[in-house]
Structure formats: C-alpha cells, structure tokens
Amino acid sequence: MKPLYQAILACALISLTAPRTTHAQEHGSGQSVPGQADAQQDIAITDISLHLPSTQGGGRTELYFSLTNNSHTTHLLTGVVSPACGTLVGYHTDQENTSGTRSLFQHLALPETTTLVFAGAGYHMLCVNPVAQVLTQPNVAVTFQFLGGSSKTVSAPVTSATQ
Incomplete structure (x- = not known):
C-alpha cells in the first residue's frame, strides 16, 4: 500500500x-506585468543626442541620454531601437566592453525616483551599422522599450563631433 x-x-x-x-x-x-503597464508615463528621457564621429569611417556614432524614473516603482528597460542604427548596444568609454556591457540596455533596472545619466565619459550606447540616409536628418527617433510592453519614442538631435 x-x-x-x-x-x-x-x-x-x-x-x-x-x-x-x-x-x-x-x-x-x-x-501585462503588475506595476509595469504604464512605465512610459513614469520615465522621462532628457539630454538625448546622437553624436556622429568627427571623420567618415573614423570613430563611433554614439547615443547619450538621461533616464529619470519619477515613480515609486522600479521599472525595467528592455531595449532601445532607432531607425538610424542597425543595432544599439551598451558601451563604456574607459572599461573593457563585454557581452554584459553590450546587453546592458536590454535588462536595465530603473530604480524609483532616480536619474541615470549615460554620457560620453561612461556608459552610453553605440550605434552599430549606422544608416547614412537617416543620419542626414537633424533629428532621429529613438524608442525606449519597457517591461510590460510599453514604450516611449523621443526625438534625438543628430550632432557632429565638430559642433
């Protein structure tokens, strides 16, 4: 038994x-993930710009920005895309760039009531396979995607290194 x-x-x-x-x-x-459905309303994207290299073929096209989470809920950034770039990947100016660095913006926690700055002197995004036709425009669309399915598209000014 x-x-x-x-x-x-x-x-x-x-x-x-x-x-x-x-x-x-x-x-x-x-x-929908509880507390995540409207992440785009809680996140402010400021100081965004796409920087072109100073010479054709010499340097990198880089995306700089700040993210502010104005809510009392931690949100998760799951991706960043732009028609100006074949792919956008994480990059650090002064450190070894690993697969973890490259995929940083595919699983980045945005703590509650915090601002994260991604500028040229640290972590930011590298535009891989830039699309020349799109980069001739003064501004390009950049879409930030969040856990739960929401997203936010902002206009990023295109600047050259000589500006």
Missing part, C-alpha cells in the same frame, strides 16, 4: 506545479 500512496502523492504534486509553468509562459508572452 505504501507505494500506491507515494504514487498518488507524486501525481498530486506534479498537477499542482503544472499551472505555474503555464502562468510563467504567459508572463513572457507580452502579458
């Missing part, structure tokens, strides 16, 4: 864990 009770208990435990697995999959499929 003892093995029968063990089998019943094992089946019961397995059935209790199955719904949790399904729920976690729903979480990752774009469902």
Whole structure:
C-alpha cells in the first residue's frame, strides 16, 4: 500500500506545479506585468543626442541620454531601437566592453525616483551599422522599450563631433 500512496502523492504534486509553468509562459508572452503597464508615463528621457564621429569611417556614432524614473516603482528597460542604427548596444568609454556591457540596455533596472545619466565619459550606447540616409536628418527617433510592453519614442538631435 505504501507505494500506491507515494504514487498518488507524486501525481498530486506534479498537477499542482503544472499551472505555474503555464502562468510563467504567459508572463513572457507580452502579458501585462503588475506595476509595469504604464512605465512610459513614469520615465522621462532628457539630454538625448546622437553624436556622429568627427571623420567618415573614423570613430563611433554614439547615443547619450538621461533616464529619470519619477515613480515609486522600479521599472525595467528592455531595449532601445532607432531607425538610424542597425543595432544599439551598451558601451563604456574607459572599461573593457563585454557581452554584459553590450546587453546592458536590454535588462536595465530603473530604480524609483532616480536619474541615470549615460554620457560620453561612461556608459552610453553605440550605434552599430549606422544608416547614412537617416543620419542626414537633424533629428532621429529613438524608442525606449519597457517591461510590460510599453514604450516611449523621443526625438534625438543628430550632432557632429565638430559642433
């Protein structure tokens, strides 16, 4: 009889864990995350600019900005995209750039009531495969994506290193 009770208990435990697995999959499929649905309303993006290198083929196109979380909820930045760049990746001016640095802006926590500054002298974004046609415009769109599915698009002035 003892093995029968063990089998019943094992089946019961397995059935209790199955719904949790399904729920976690729903979480990752774009469902709203509690407290995260309107992150774009809580986050201010300021001091944004896309800096072109001083010479054609000599230097990097870099994106600088500040993020301010005005709420009492921590939010998570899950990506940054722009039609001006094939890809935007994390970069640090004075440190070794690893895969963790490159993917920094795909999982960046924005603490409550805090401002994070991403300027040329530290962490910022590198524009990989810049799109020359788009960079001839005075401003380019940059979209910041947040956990929970919200996003915020801002206009970034394009500046050359000579300005």
